[in-house]
Amino acid sequence: DIAMIGYPGVIIFAALLGGIALFGTVLSLVLLQCITLTWLIMHDLVTPNPPSLSWSHVLFIMVIYVITGFSVFVLIQDIRRLMQSLQQEVSKVEQNRAHIQHLAHHDPLTNLPNRILGERL
Numbered sequence: 001d002i003a004m005i006g007y008p009g010v011i012i013f014a015a016l017l018g019g020i021a022l023f024g025t026v027l028s029l030v031l032l033q034c035i036t037l038t039w040l041i042m043h044d045l046v047t048p049n050p051p052s053l054s055w056s057h058v059l060f061i062m063v064i065y066v067i068t069g070f071s072v073f074v075l076i077q078d079i080r081r082l083m084q085s086l087q088q089e090v091s092k093v094e095q096n097r098a099h100i101q102h103l104a105h106h107d108p109l110t111n112l113p114n115r116i117l118g119e120r121l
Contacts, residue, residue: 002051004034005061009068016075 007030014026040046051057107114 002057002061006064006068009064009071012068012072016072 014023041048
């Protein structure tokens, strides 16, 4: 069936937007449908009726691929921006931690080591 062309997009969106349970469920259902349809065809219970293709079918397939591809592109760009923002936050936290550590062992006015650091030396 021509609608099966959209299944990869559904699986991708389930993986990106849902949790592991949604992804596993969608993937299992798609695989189960493919296996069931294959079994039915192999036992002559269902006769495949391939559609006669026309330009409208090609256009329909292209629209599915373009929408799926563009949506995945937008989602990936958002994930990249999020990862970059998280890396900046981690860098700020590390800088602040180093600054606090320095302040704990040095005098803020003279920047000389304080008594705690002097006792260690």
